[in-house]
Amino acid sequence: MKLIYIKHGRQFLIISLVLVIVMMLAVVSMVKDHLGRAQETLLPIYGTDDDNMRISLTINCAWGADDIPEILDILDREQVKATFFVLGIWAEKNPEMLKLIHDRGHEIGNHSYSHKLPSRISVKQMEEEIDKANDAIEKIVGFRPLLYRAPSGDHTEELLTLTQRKGLYTIKWTVDSIDWKDSMTAQNIIDRVTGRTRSGSILLFHNDTKHTKDVLPVIIKHLKNEGYDFVKVSELIYKTDYYIDHQGIQRGKRG
DSSP: OHHHHHHHHHHHHHHHHHHHHHHHHHHHHHHHHHHHHHHTOOOOBOEEOOOSSEEEEEEEEOSOOTTHHHHHHHHHHTTOOOEEEEOHHHHHHOHHHHHHHHHTTOEEEEOOSSOOOGGGSOHHHHHHHHHHHHHHHHHHHSOOOSEEOOGGGOOOHHHHHHHHHTTOEEBOOSEEOOTTOTTOOHHHHHHHHHHHOOTTOEEEEESSSSSHHHHHHHHHHHHHHTTOEEOOHHHHSOSSSEEEOTTSEEEEOOO
8 A cells, every 4th residue: 555655646746747847838938928029019219229339310300491401511511411301291392402401411211291190090091191201202302211200209009010011110219309399498408419319329300490400510519529420310220130129229139
């Protein structure tokens, strides 16, 4: 009888160990699945993991255009190439300004056609906004942008699925100058941008504002003195072999 009990005890122990191992494997599988889904969550590109002190200056063009020549002159003097995200209706109203931006060697991105917030329109309307803007830009400068920035940075999972399907890179920002806000002084903007910029940052500015053309030279000089190099967004971001972390930072996959 003693031998039978020992035999059964060993069997029970083995079965218990097997069950524990199976349960542990199931938990590991669930964790991996959860992490996998988290990594697949769609987000726009806020910035990159660049560690070479490279940053991108971006300017949204949505309303007026009178200050564009002066902004371009500043960028020429400072030897900086920027990325301009333009509305389709802005391009149609200001074709000569868009041509001037392009001819000066700057990059042009899609900022939608009429600034409708993606969260308030249908997927079909989102696509129309993107396509109409690209149509307008292509008609003027001869190419369709691959960079897209949502109006007010507003994005939804449906929008990001759409831009991914259309082969567009959805760009947000890591440093918002808030240069459009009336309560912001020139020094407020300068301090905000210079204090928050890091390698891989994408900086957001707007044209047709009170202070932008005045603060740009100061900010550019300051950041250059800190060792930063300004590049176009298309030069800063990864095109392949990357993922976007939970903070929207685009990171290259290490082999």
